Amino acid sequence: MEKAVVDLAEEEASKLARQCVELDVDPERMVSTISKALKVVGDKYEHGEYFLPELVTAGTMMSSIVELVKPLLTAKGVKARGKVVIGTVKNDVHDLGKTIVAAMLISAGFEVVDLGTDVDPNKFLAAAKNEKPEIVAMSALLSTTRVEMKNVIDALERSGLRSKVKILVGGGAVTQDFASKIGADAYGEDAIEAIRICTRLVGDKTKEK
Amino acid sequence: MNSVERVLTTINLKEPDRVPLDLGGPISGITKIAYDGLKTHLEMRELPSVVWDRMQQLVEIDERVLQRFGIDFRHIRLNPPRKEEIKEVSGESFVNEWGITFRRSGYYFEIVDDLSPLYKASSIDDVESYRGPKPHEGRFGGLREKAKKLSEQGFAVTCDAFTGGVLELPVWLRGFKKFYHDLVANPEFADALLDRASELLKMFWGAFLDEVGDYAHIVLIGDDYGMQQGMLISPKMWREKVKDRMGELFSFIKQKGKVKIELHSCGSVRPIVGDLIEIGLDVLNPVQPRAKDMDSFQLKKEFADRICFHGGIDIQYVLPTGSPKDVQDEVRTRIQAFAPGGGYILAAAHNIQPDVPPTNVVALYDAVQKYGMYPIG
Numbered sequence: 001m002e003k004a005v006v007d008l009a010e011e012e013a014s015k016l017a018r019q020c021v022e023l024d025v026d027p028e029r030m031v032s033t034i035s036k037a038l039k040v041v042g043d044k045y046e047h048g049e050y051f052l053p054e055l056v057t058a059g060t061m062m063s064s065i066v067e068l069v070k071p072l073l074t075a076k077g078v079k080a081r082g083k084v085v086i087g088t089v090k091n092d093v094h095d096l097g098k099t100i101v102a103a104m105l106i107s108a109g110f111e112v113v114d115l116g117t118d119v120d121p122n123k124f125l126a127a128a129k130n131e132k133p134e135i136v137a138m139s140a141l142l143s144t145t146r147v148e149m150k151n152v153i154d155a156l157e158r159s160g161l162r163s164k165v166k167i168l169v170g171g172g173a174v175t176q177d178f179a180s181k182i183g184a185d186a187y188g189e190d191a192i193e194a195i196r197i198c199t200r201l202v203g204d205k206t207k208e209k
Numbered sequence: 210m211n212s213v214e215r216v217l218t219t220i221n222l223k224e225p226d227r228v229p230l231d232l233g234g235p236i237s238g239i240t241k242i243a244y245d246g247l248k249t250h251l252e253m254r255e256l257p258s259v260v261w262d263r264m265q266q267l268v269e270i271d272e273r274v275l276q277r278f279g280i281d282f283r284h285i286r287l288n289p290p291r292k293e294e295i296k297e298v299s300g301e302s303f304v305n306e307w308g309i310t311f312r313r314s315g316y317y318f319e320i321v322d323d324l325s326p327l328y329k330a331s332s333i334d335d336v337e338s339y340r341g342p343k344p345h346e347g348r349f350g351g352l353r354e355k356a357k358k359l360s361e362q363g364f365a366v367t368c369d370a371f372t373g374g375v376l377e378l379p380v381w382l383r384g385f386k387k388f389y390h391d392l393v394a395n396p397e398f399a400d401a402l403l404d405r406a407s408e409l410l411k412m413f414w415g416a417f418l419d420e421v422g423d424y425a426h427i428v429l430i431g432d433d434y435g436m437q438q439g440m441l442i443s444p445k446m447w448r449e450k451v452k453d454r455m456g457e458l459f460s461f462i463k464q465k466g467k468v469k470i471e472l473h474s475c476g477s478v479r480p481i482v483g484d485l486i487e488i489g490l491d492v493l494n495p496v497q498p499r500a501k502d503m504d505s506f507q508l509k510k511e512f513a514d515r516i517c518f519h520g521g522i523d524i525q526y527v528l529p530t531g532s533p534k535d536v537q538d539e540v541r542t543r544i545q546a547f548a549p550g551g552g553y554i555l556a557a558a559h560n561i562q563p564d565v566p567p568t569n570v571v572a573l574y575d576a577v578q579k580y581g582m583y584p585i586g
Contacts, residue, residue, distance in 0.1 A: 010394050051443045052436075053389040060390060091315025095322075096385055118314055143529050144316060144564050172437050173525065190438055 001030070005037035005065075006044075008057050017065045027072035031109055034062050034069075038107045042192035052096075055191065059103035066106050080111035082202035083133040087115030087124065088171070089148035094141035097171055100191045101137065108195050110202075121152045128161050134205045135198055137188075139171040146173040150182040166201040170194055211363035212281035213426060219551045220427075220469050220491055220517045228544055228581035229554045230574060231519065232275065234284040234369045236431060236473040236494060237556040238267040242316070242563035243570070250567035251277060261286075263303070264311055264318045265560055278574035281554075283359040284429075285421060286369040287348045287413075294342060306342035307372060309381050316563060325384040333401040339382065341409045344416035352417075356424035367427040367471070368417060374432025374472075375454045376442075378406040392446060399450065407454045411461050422466025427492065430458070435476025438501050444480040452481075456488030463489065471519060475559070477501040482508070486515045495520030495558040498543070505546035518547045519554040522573060528557055529564040533572035540576035548585050555581065 001020065004013035020030055041058045044050040050058075084105055088098045095117045102114045113131050115123055128136055136156070140146040149169050156162040169179050170188040179187035186201060188194035210218070210226045218225040231237045239247070241258050248254050256271040275283075296304040301313040308326030311318040322328070330336055359366050373381050379402040380388045391399040418425070432455070434440055434447060442450075459470050471492035472485060478493075479502040485493065496518045497503055505521060521543040522528065527535050540555070547553035555577060561570060580586075 008393055048439065048443075051439070051446070052441050053392040053446065054443075056386050056389040057393040060386075093312075093314040093319045099386070142562075143525055144562055 001065075002033050002037045002040070005034065005058060005061055006040045008054060008061070010057070010061055013061050014064065017068055021068055021072070027069045027076060028078055030065070030069050031073070034065055034107050035109060038062060038104060038195070042104075042195070045190070045192055052100075055100055056096075059100050059107075062107035063103045081109040082135065082198065082205070083111045083113065083131060084135045084137055084168075084198060085113045085115065085124065085127040085131055085133040085165075086137040086139075087119035088117040088139045088141075089145050089152070090118060090120050091148065092140050092142050092145035093117040094139070094171070097141070097191065098137075098139040101139070101170070101188070101194045104191050104195050105198060108199070110198060121148065121155045124152045125155045125159060125161070128156060128165055129159070133165060134202050135166045135168055137168040137170070137194070137198070139169075140174060141172040143173045146171070146178065149174070149184065153183055166205060168194065168197055168201065213360070213363055213365045216281050216365035216554065217426065217469075219554060222514060222517065222550065222552045224549075224551045224583045226583055228548050228577055228583075229281040229365070230279060230577060231282045231367075231554055231556040232278060232280045232574070233270050233282060234367060234429060235262060235265070235267065235286075236370075236429070236559060237520065238262070238265070239270060239561040239570075240266045240316075240563050241268045242266075243561045243565050243567070244268045244270070247274070247567040247570050250571065253277075261289075264320075266317055267560060279577075280574075281365050282367050282427075283364040284367050284369050285352055285356050285359070285425070287371045287417065288350060288352070290342060291345075291347055307378075307382065308339075308341075320381055322384040322386065325382055325387075327383045327402065328387060330383070330398075333398060336398065336401045336405050339405060344413045349416065349420045353420045353424070356421040360424040360426070365427060366421075366425045367429050368421060368425045368468070370429050370431040370473070371413060371417075372410075374430050375403060375407050375410065375458060376434065376447075376451050377432045378410065379403055382406065389442075392442065392450065403450060403454055407458060410458055414458070414462050415465060418462065418465035418468070422468070425466055425468050427471050428462050428466075428468045429471045429473065429494075431473040433476065434474045434481065435478040435497075435500060437476055437499070439477050440480060441476075444484075447481055448484060452484055452488060455485075459489040475500075477503055479503060479508070482512055482516070486512065490516065492517045492519050492554065494518075494556070496547075497521075497525075497558045498523050499525050505543055509547050509549075509552075513550060513552060517552040517554065520556050520558045521547060521553075522555065522557045524558045524560075524562065524565070528569050528573070529562060531569065533568050536569045536572040537576040537579070540573060541580045544577075544580045544585060548581065548583075 215225040290306040294306040310321040310324035469491040477500040
């Protein structure tokens with residue numbers, strides 16, 4: 001299955017995933033296989049072998065396999081690696097990057113609450129309160145909307161939730177400089193780096209506890 | 210030198226008297242909020258602000274403003290479609306003549322991916338039966354006279370893009386994620402849609418140039434291939450799927466009129482600049498300075514004797530957040546990189562956005578008097 005995902009052989013991967021379910025293969029083993037495939041796809045993206053069409057296709061394939069496996073994991077009582085609330089900031093509807101990051105996070109074993117695009121700071125705040133995620137991840141493509149990231153951070157600060165979550169930011173209009181300036185915990189240059197950072201941030205959160 | 214001589218000299222990679230300036234059109238225009246601020250700053254508040262591009266909120270720029278900055282280009286574009294070709298869903302949403310749905314998102318209108326006209330298409334027949342709008346005469350009325358007049362006044366006349374290019378139009382018709390998925394998982398379907406889009410583009414450009422080809426100097430096509438960190442699709446896929454189709458469109462256009470071709474393609478496109486030159490591209494915009502591998506000095510070093518660059522002034526940070534002095538420094542840097550030997554047209558690397566202060570717009574164009582006179586110091 002790992003090879004089928006990496007080779008973007010959609011039908012083959014979905015056939016194998018269904019067979020695994022029928023044969024009662026351990027769902028955690030399936031997730032770890034998808035995670036391995038994700039790593040290879042990520043490496044290929046970073047090395048300029050894969051681009052957005054390949055990433056979109058791999059993301060679609062992995063999401064559908066994860067959908068298949070999810071009920072089995074729940075039944076077995078397996079816990080996610082961490083919870084991420086993710087969304088594109090207010091007045092910005094660009095969702096491609098954010099959606100790829102969300103799909104990849106799910107494939108990597110995270111629980112993801114996707115708030116969609118054009119997300120009001122209050123909605124981020126409510127999700128941080130109600131979902132109790134380890135990470136709040138925000139995306140912005142536009143120079144005119146990236147200021148909203150600061151508004152979300154300020155809102156979290158005011159409500160006393162800032163110390164309870166790690167903030168990850170990314171998207172076309174964002175740089176490491178900007179991320180540091182607004183007080184985010186991390187900046188992800190692309191989807192693959194975002195996964196790596198989320199894994200690290202969840203580790204940091206666990207240590208803090 | 211008048212404007213058109215200045216522009217054509219630089220496109221032909223020779224040094225004009227000064228670096229030519231562009232402002233206007235769909236990718237080097239100005240948004241309404243920025244324009245209103247600029248008018249006030251220039252004490253020209255009485256000028257009208259008419260939005261002609263709802264998606265990007267771009268306005269018509271008055272002749273007096275263009276003259277104030279010494280802009281060398283004048284842009285002509287298709288007249289708006291008939292009222293019945295546009296479907297107003299609400300004040301916040303509309304469907305354009307291509308069947309593409311736009312919804313207001315903050316300041317702009319954005320394409321709604323899953324309402325794209327071919328989002329639910331499942332066969333090549335579905336693609337081939339997509340009709341698209343017609344290039345009817347209402348779209349061209351008065352354009353020939355306008356182009357003739359501007360050309361006779363000595364301006365460089367650019368025919369503006371009216372939709373996406375060979376790759377981008379399919380993305381808009383099918384939806385971004387669906388079409389990118391098609392490119393990998395359903396290549397025959399993707400080919401059919403790329404072909405259909407190419408046919409429609411030729412039909413429109415043919416009719417447009419039949420009207421204005423005698424008086425136009427530049428044709429501007431927009432087709433995004435890059436993002437901040439790299440290309441959207443692999444150079445290999447671009448060469449397989451886009452290069453020949455784009456090359457055919459360039460040749461078709463050049464047969465229709467004695468025009469130079471300018472391509473707008475955002476982001477990091479370095480790996481295919483040589484290919485674009487090979488298929489007949491004359492001017493590359495916007496050479497986005499912060500995108501990966503798009504260093505202005507390197508680009509000039511590699512392609513100086515083969516292509517003219519257009520744009521280059523950083524709109525991601527310097528124009529919205531810098532001081533007028535920072536903007537002047539930015540202009541000087543780009544001129545030093547691109548202008549020696551000719552082959553540079555100065556403009557912001559995209560439309561001037563609401564967050565760009567008017568003092569920075571003035572600094573941008575006025576800096577050319579200081580740094581953009583040949584010989585470049």
